[in-house]
Every structure is written in C-alpha cells, then in structure tokens.
Amino acid sequence: MIEQKFTKRIVNNSNSCKKIVQPNCTLFKSYIDIINSLPFLNVSYNLSSNLASKTHATINSQNEINIFYINHEKQFSSNIYCLISLEKLIINFVDTTISSEIKNLNKLIELEIGYNQVLSSIPNEIGQLRLLKILKIHSCPLLRTLPDDMKHLTNLISLTVEYSSITKIPTFIRDLTVLETLYLYNNKITVFWDTIAGLTRLKHLDLNFNPLTSISANIRNIPRLQGLQLRGCNLKYVPNFITQLYSLTTLDLSGNSLVSLPLTFIHLQKLHWLHLGSNKFQQIPREILLLYKLEYLFMSYNSISSLSGLGILKTLKSLDLRGNQLCTIPEEIENLVSLTELNLSDNYLSHLSTELLTGIQHLSEVYLYNNLFSDTEHTKIKNLLKNTSVFI
Numbered sequence: 001m002i003e004q005k006f007t008k009r010i011v012n013n014s015n016s017c018k019k020i021v022q023p024n025c026t027l028f029k030s031y032i033d034i035i036n037s038l039p040f041l042n043v044s045y046n047l048s049s050n051l052a053s054k055t056h057a058t059i060n061s062q063n064e065i066n067i068f069y070i071n072h073e074k075q076f077s078s079n080i081y082c083l084i085s086l087e088k089l090i091i092n093f094v095d096t097t098i099s100s101e102i103k104n105l106n107k108l109i110e111l112e113i114g115y116n117q118v119l120s121s122i123p124n125e126i127g128q129l130r131l132l133k134i135l136k137i138h139s140c141p142l143l144r145t146l147p148d149d150m151k152h153l154t155n156l157i158s159l160t161v162e163y164s165s166i167t168k169i170p171t172f173i174r175d176l177t178v179l180e181t182l183y184l185y186n187n188k189i190t191v192f193w194d195t196i197a198g199l200t201r202l203k204h205l206d207l208n209f210n211p212l213t214s215i216s217a218n219i220r221n222i223p224r225l226q227g228l229q230l231r232g233c234n235l236k237y238v239p240n241f242i243t244q245l246y247s248l249t250t251l252d253l254s255g256n257s258l259v260s261l262p263l264t265f266i267h268l269q270k271l272h273w274l275h276l277g278s279n280k281f282q283q284i285p286r287e288i289l290l291l292y293k294l295e296y297l298f299m300s301y302n303s304i305s306s307l308s309g310l311g312i313l314k315t316l317k318s319l320d321l322r323g324n325q326l327c328t329i330p331e332e333i334e335n336l337v338s339l340t341e342l343n344l345s346d347n348y349l350s351h352l353s354t355e356l357l358t359g360i361q362h363l364s365e366v367y368l369y370n371n372l373f374s375d376t377e378h379t380k381i382k383n384l385l386k387n388t389s390v391f392i
Helices: 031-037 078-082 100-104 124-128 148-152 171-175 217-221 240-244 263-267 286-290 331-335 354-359 375-384
Strands: 002-007 042-044 056-059 065-071 088-092 110-114 134-138 158-162 181-183 204-206 227-229 250-252 273-275 296-298 318-320 341-343 365-367 389-391
Touching (some): 031 078, 100 124, 331 354, 354 375
Parallel strands (some): 088 110, 273 296, 318 341
C-alpha cells in the first residue's frame, strides 16, 4: 500500500460553511482529477511517516484511493463523494454538512465524522452504504437525531455516537442485528427503551454520562453482553435485571449515587473488572466478596471506613481505594496474594502494619499520597517495600 501526503493550497476561507454544491462526477477522468479539484489539497508524492493528524490518503493495489483522512480543514468539497473506491473515510475538525451524495461511496466499510460544530443532521442516504461495518459520529453538539434509513445498515458491527445531543436510542437500532458494540457516551438520553433488546450479538454497550431516568428491564435479553458502562447516569440503585446479564466481564457504575448493591449481584460470576468509584458506599458491599473471578476493583471516592471481609478476594490484582475515610487497614489485606497494585491515597492513614507491608508478595505499585504518615512511618514503609514502587 502506498501512502501519499497532500499539501494545502491557499484558498479563500470566508465561505467555509456554505451549503455544499452537488458534485458532477462525470467531469473527472481519474482520481487524480478529483484530488486536484479539491480546494484544500494538491497531490504530493513525498512520503511521510507521521500523517495521523493530517489530511492524507492511501492507494490500493488497483491504483485507487481507498482510504481518505480529512483533518483540520476550513474548506470542504462535495467532489470527495466522487471517490467511489473509498473504503474508509475519516472527516475530523471540518465544519461541514454531509451531502446526500455520500450514497456514491457504496464501498465504504468505515466512516467517521467528528469535531464538527455545524452538523445538525445526517442524510437519509447514509442508509445506502450497505457494506458499512463501522460508523463513528462524535463531538457534533448540534446533532440530535439519526435518520431511520440507518436501519438498512445491516452489516454494521460497531456504532458510535458520542459527545453529541442524541435524546433517545433510535428505534432502528433493533434492525442492526449483527451489531457488537454500541457506544452512546455523553449524549442526552433519558430513557433506555426496549430498542436494543433484540441485539443478540451485542457485546459492549456504553451509556456513560447520559441523564437516564429509567432503564428497560429488557436489557437482560442481551445474552452476549460482556461490557456495560453506566458511569454518571444518575443511578440511585442497581436494577435487579442488570444482574441477569450473566456474560458481563466488565461493569462501570461509577459516578452515580449508589449506597448498596442488590443481593442478586452475586450472579455476575464472570465479572473481572468492576468500577464503583464516586458513589456513596460506606463499606465494601458484601455481594462483591462473592465474585470469585474479580481482578480489578475500583472503589475510590466513596465514604468507606471499613474493609472488613475484603481479604477473601484472592484473585484481585488491582485495588483502588483512594479518597475514602480509611484510618486503618486490616491485616487480612495480606491475603490478597494476587495483588500487584494498591491505591490508598487521600485517606486518613497514619500507620501500616509490618505484616501488611511484607505479606503481599507480588505487590509492584503502592500509592499513599495525602495521608497522615509521619516521617518515621514514611521511612519504614519505603524500607519494607524495597522491591515495590512506592508513591507517598
């Protein structure tokens, strides 16, 4: 694959956000003619190894442009829609609308549109991109809805709509039956309807930072779901039906108002990564102590004052207890024989026992910032943890 660098022309940028004129693709005899027609590019055959943030393209073995990155441009031309061999198109930091002529790019497999301050709608014609597998739309604050014709994107495996203003999960989602990842991070979704209940192949669902007021019980009908992110979603409790997602391996419930977990939480026996930080827990929930495959536990910035029972989690590799109300650490912590990383910063600790400091054999990193240790205790800790990186 040949990678080519394109250099900017000097153009008048005063009309950069005007409505895009429809292209007349019959005017062009080759992709070079199309490239030369674009207001922001001239073709240059100087290769570059650092093109990630620049406008550039690649050419396939048939001497066709198949990948195009457009980044940080003040001008845009609909002639881009004449590059019918494109399989991947990335448009970032370009304030432009998207033309209905995007339908010409029917070989597209991946499309990304991001950091766009003027985009308020996606044309229905996007539904004609039947080969599309990856669609990522992000950082488009004026975008509030998606077209129903997206239901025709039946080969879509990954859909991302992040940092935008979507207010609900579109009903067409249920028609995207091969979808495996759905990222709706940081929108304005308030109600989690039944629209994704039939997505039997869905593995990862991200609803972080949406002001949810309700969640459909039919979420339990996503049997393959492995990752669920509900950070900062105004949750006051964990619905029981979430604990029926028996395939979950990662669960993020941080940044909510949780004070406890349901008894049924113990059914999530495949969990190995759990984030409960920035909630209102006063102790380690006992339901967690029965998750025998748990490896990563984040309980930072709660109101925890006791770690009673935690020593039973012998599979734990990383434990984050920053920003709690811990005055002492029980010696049972030394039973965490798999632990490699421990964060106890921002607590009220003044002493750590010798047994604790020497009992965890594989500990490689310990964070103890902003506690109440004396200089003598500092020295003792560092001497006893000579083979461990100590941050204090």
